[in-house]
Amino acid sequence: WEYGEEKASRRIAKAIVKARSETTISSTSQLAAIIHSVMPAKRYGQIDPATRSFQALRIYVNRELDELKSGLAASEAMLKPGGILAVVSFHSLEDRIVKRFLASRSQIASQPSRHRPPSNGPAPTFELLTRKALQAGDREREDNSRARSAKLRVAMRTDAPYPGQENALCA
Incomplete structure (x- = not known):
């Protein structure tokens, strides 16, 4: 929410927590798939639904x-x-x-x-x-x-x- 300005941040966070309780997330494609599973399908010309989440992670990790x-x-x-x-x-x-x-x-x-x-x-x-x-x-x-x-x-x-x-x- 804070670093990615993602409107669906809470929905994405819940999906990540649920997925982590079932198995370890070990790749970016796995994380992207989790995000895609709770987001509406991408429309033509729209950025990938996982972009803001990855941006937020990058901004946080790199300060x-x-x-x-x-x-x-x-x-x-x-x-x-x-x-x-x-x-x-x-x-x-x-x-x-x-x-x-x-x-x-x-x-x-x-x-x-x-x-x-x-x-x-x-x-x-x-x-x-x-x-x-x-x-x-x-x-x-x-x-x-x-x-x-x-x-x-x-x-x-x-x-x-x-x-x-x-x-x-x-x-």
Whole structure:
């Protein structure tokens, strides 16, 4: 549910628990068959019903979302003013993390309302170079089918200190 955004996650989990009580699951094809058994048949053009479940397992095992958060924070600390941060995400969980990070570190976070006077919060550490995520065009998707879900977000590092930099300089 959390890492695969799978609507049928509880049904799939129950089927996996039941299958494990009967025998050991020892292959990915065996796991895929269990998932297929509780999902409606795949329609033309639809992704395989097991894709989200395998995505969730991969994200959990590799700690991919934690690694992404760490990488974004490290980029903020390592980039010099004028440095460009370009992040390609391949699913909504990753893109949501990148979008929220950049929003919280850019002028968007400093101006929560265009009707309210600007707040005196910390100076933005990034300037968004793309307001929305860039996506592959039709031609690129034809040439590279994996580009269909890719989203690119780009920001430039400002000269504002990153959160915690003041404490790091004093230590």
